[in-house]
Amino acid sequence: MERALYGPDGFYVRPGGPGPAGHFRTSVHASPLYARAVARLLLWVDGELGRPEELDLVDVGAGRGELLAGVLAALPPETAARVRPYGVERAGRPAGLDGRIRWVSEPPRGTRGLLFANEWLDNVPLDLAEDGRYVEVARDGTQSPGGALDGPDRAWLERWWPDAGGDAGGHAGGLAGGGRAEIGRLRDEAWAAAAGSVERGLAVAVDYAHTRDARPPFGTLTGFRAGRETAPVPDGSCDVTAHVALDACAGPGAVLLTQRDALAALGVSGARPPLALASTDPAAYVRALSLAGEAAELTARGGLGDFGWLVQPVGVAPWPG
Numbered sequence: 001m002e003r004a005l006y007g008p009d010g011f012y013v014r015p016g017g018p019g020p021a022g023h024f025r026t027s028v029h030a031s032p033l034y035a036r037a038v039a040r041l042l043l044w045v046d047g048e049l050g051r052p053e054e055l056d057l058v059d060v061g062a063g064r065g066e067l068l069a070g071v072l073a074a075l076p077p078e079t080a081a082r083v084r085p086y087g088v089e090r091a092g093r094p095a096g097l098d099g100r101i102r103w104v105s106e107p108p109r110g111t112r113g114l115l116f117a118n119e120w121l122d123n124v125p126l127d128l129a130e131d132g133r134y135v136e137v138a139r140d141g142t143q144s145p146g147g148a149l150d151g152p153d154r155a156w157l158e159r160w161w162p163d164a165g166g167d168a169g170g171h172a173g174g175l176a177g178g179g180r181a182e183i184g185r186l187r188d189e190a191w192a193a194a195a196g197s198v199e200r201g202l203a204v205a206v207d208y209a210h211t212r213d214a215r216p217p218f219g220t221l222t223g224f225r226a227g228r229e230t231a232p233v234p235d236g237s238c239d240v241t242a243h244v245a246l247d248a249c250a251g252p253g254a255v256l257l258t259q260r261d262a263l264a265a266l267g268v269s270g271a272r273p274p275l276a277l278a279s280t281d282p283a284a285y286v287r288a289l290s291l292a293g294e295a296a297e298l299t300a301r302g303g304l305g306d307f308g309w310l311v312q313p314v315g316v317a318p319w320p321g
Contacts, residue, residue: 001125004234006090011236012123013091025227026119027206027259027304028067031294035070037266041320042071042114045201046079048316049112055082056113056201060194061120062087064094068101084113107197115194115203121244122207124187128221129157130180141233156185160248161215180219184245191249191310200315206259208243209308216243246308254312255319260305263298265320270296 005011027034046055059068068085075083085101086108087093093103102108107115128135132154134146149157161181195203210216223230225238232240246256273288299305311319 001234001240004236004240005123005125007236009236011239014236015092027298027307028063028070028118030297030304031291032070032074033268033291033294034263034298035067036074037263037268038067038114038116039071039074040266041116041202041204042075042083043079044320045114045316049200051082052112053082054084054112055079056084056086056108056111056115058086058088058107058111058113058115058197060088060107060115060117061123062089062103065097065101065103067116067118069098072098072100107194109197109199111198111201113201115198115201117191117194117203117205117207119207121187121191121205121246121249122241123239124190126186126242127153127183128180128219129153129183135180137232137234139233139235141231141235153183153185156183156188156248157181160184160212160245162212163215163217179217181215182219182221182242182245184248187244188249192251195251195312195314198312198314202316203312203314205244205246205249205310205312206307207246208241209246209310210243211245211247211256211308215245244308246310250310251312253318254310257309257311257319258305259307259309260299260301262309262311263295263305268295268298270299 003010006013042055042057049055057068057071059065062068065087068087072080072083072085085098087097087101087103088105088107089103090105097103128137129149130145133148136144136146138144163179191205208220210220220243221232221240222242223232223238223240230238232238234240250256270292272292273285277288278285297304313319
């Protein structure tokens with residue numbers, strides 16, 4: 001997974017590629033309402049920090065900088081002038097990127113503001129486990145049993161995915177008959193490092209997610225290419241992704257929300273505009289109706305609205321309101 005996504009010709013770092021937007025649709029690409037909501041969250045953090053002279057905005061897994069550009073455009077000019085935006089990516093700096101955006105390979109230390117990671121953790125590489133053993137995945141996608149789980153990975157499963165711990169003799173707890181687990185230990189460590197770079201403010205991770213009481217019995221590993229789900233073949237030709245055990249990533253004081261609830265708190269509503277507006281200002285009604293449709297997509301049950309938001313406060317309140 002590491003080689004397929006981030007190796008010399010990896011899916012995410014290949015020069016001249018279309019970037020994530022060319023292969024799958026995220027909340028950032030679905031509607032500008034998403035960037036506006038993140039801008040509102042940044043404004044709230046700004047208030048919590050006492051409106052400092054410099055306000056950090058760190059986008060981890062920044063893609064081609066779309067979210068950063070949208071947030072900067074949505075902020076009041078006087079606030080945008082104080083923002084220090086960082087795009088954290090392993091791919092090179094995109095052509096034409098706003099010159100204010102610093103393009104870096106890891107989060108800056110001492111962040112005072114908002115660190116936001118939209119659909120980043122699902123692409124942090126992980127291992128698969130089945131029947132107490134690793135699952136080996138060849139470059140052509142062929143899967144076969146591997147060696148016995150080591151101590152740290154077994155301990156992670158026992159704590160966070162207990163039915164999948166199993167043993168190397170073939171006993172798989174509650175997952176006999178083909179069940180498997182995705183070992184999120186390295187994602188926990190990656191998130192701890194990212195959130196640990198925040199000196200004061202909020203660290204937020206948004207992703208496909210599940211929690212300990214509802215782990216998927218057969219895992220979630222999949223691939224995406226050109227807008228379609230495909231087999232997770234680790235040859236660099238497609239995205240390779242798996243949902244995130246966000247509860248395992250959460251540190252002390254963290255809050256877990258659905259995207260539906262998080263965006264509602266940040267002013268994103270799918271409510272239809274008043275019908276009377278169609279008579280008094282038809283153009284405004286059409287615009288409002290379009291935005292309501294976009295908001296409905298961002299907050300839909302069974303879709304983007306079910307994404308998990310992990311909110312980690314550092315020296316501020318845990319959430320607006």
